[in-house]
Amino acid sequence: MRICIAGLGGVGGYFGGRLAVAYETSAEHEISFLCRGEHMNRIREKGLVVTTPRETFVAHPRVVSDSPAEIGCVDVLFFAVKGYDLQAFAKAARPLCHNQTLLIPLGNGVDNADILCKEKIPGILFNGCVYISAFIASPGEIRQVGGNCKMIVGPVNDHIEKHRSFEKVMKEGGILFELTPEIDLAVWTKFIFMSPMAAVTTLKRASFGEVLSQKRTRDMVLNLMKEVESLAQKRGIALPGNIVEVSLEKAQSFPPETRSSMELDASKGRPTELETFVGAVVRLAEDAGISVPLYEKVYKALLQE
Ligand SMILES: NC(=O)C1=CN([C@@H]2O[C@H](COP(=O)(O)OP(=O)(O)OC[C@H]3O[C@@H](n4cnc5c(N)ncnc54)[C@H](OP(=O)(O)O)[C@@H]3O)[C@@H](O)[C@H]2O)C=CC1
């Protein structure tokens, strides 16, 4: 099986690194990295160094390139770029894909599969989400600092049984991996927790603990979660009845000093995933004909920054 990880940041670097180590000498499976710039140069020279709280390992994938054509057609393509790069990368991804390529977005967000679908890339559309906290510490070096490192993926419109061999490759590749027939449910379950937390922590430039310990901001998170819940319901996503309470508890289970990736990006003056985390809810609600007044207000405020 030929597997390409596109985007070697915190997410792509951790999961790609694990797979590349596991299959470094395999005659059957081949891992390639699509990355760019100084990061790519360092990985080519020295391999990708991945440090976790328990170990450090160095991954040497079979191919490291910034050119989809150089990598060529693969059987599995993981999209591990930020939401704002997904469409542009999807447009460039065609040389990597054939009709049976599994196309798997791993980023935060509930519209990633729609974005890929619109680009009409050949392949079988999946969706996915990951529970991890990781980042590029320096070119060629990934640091994983939190999360249980679980990857959950599933086909959007295909039979799950066809994909058991892929599941085996992922599990034998050292990934804590779940292949689910209910990928929408998994993706929305993550989103209903992460989108409100990203929105409020960014608006207030505050940590998880600061936001959740003050009634005003905690209520804001709660009300945003309720708006996501009503949107999910309207789209036929069967979230459990206590999803808001469970999601709030999930947010509370993080160390209080946790900062969301969107707040960190905003505070550093970098591009943010505002459209992925917040704008998408406003657009999907409009399409579904439902009202999300608090999301609209927060979106407007963040757009004006
Ligand atoms: N990091 C985390 O802990 C978690 C992240 N996520 C989500 O996962 C997604 C990825 O996040 P993360 O890994 O942090 O992102 P990063 O910014 O760390 O990494 C993305 C990488 O993709 C590269 N890239 C973008 N476009 C291309 C391209 N066309 N060709 C080659 N490389 C490209 C970027 O390169 P360059 O720097 O040159 O732009 C960057 O190195 C996001 O949606 C995020 O919200 C979800 C859970 C946890």
Ligand SMILES: CC(C)(CO)C(=O)C(=O)O
């Ligand atoms: C869960 C968390 C906080 C881990 O980095 C995250 O996914 C994000 O900030 O985008």
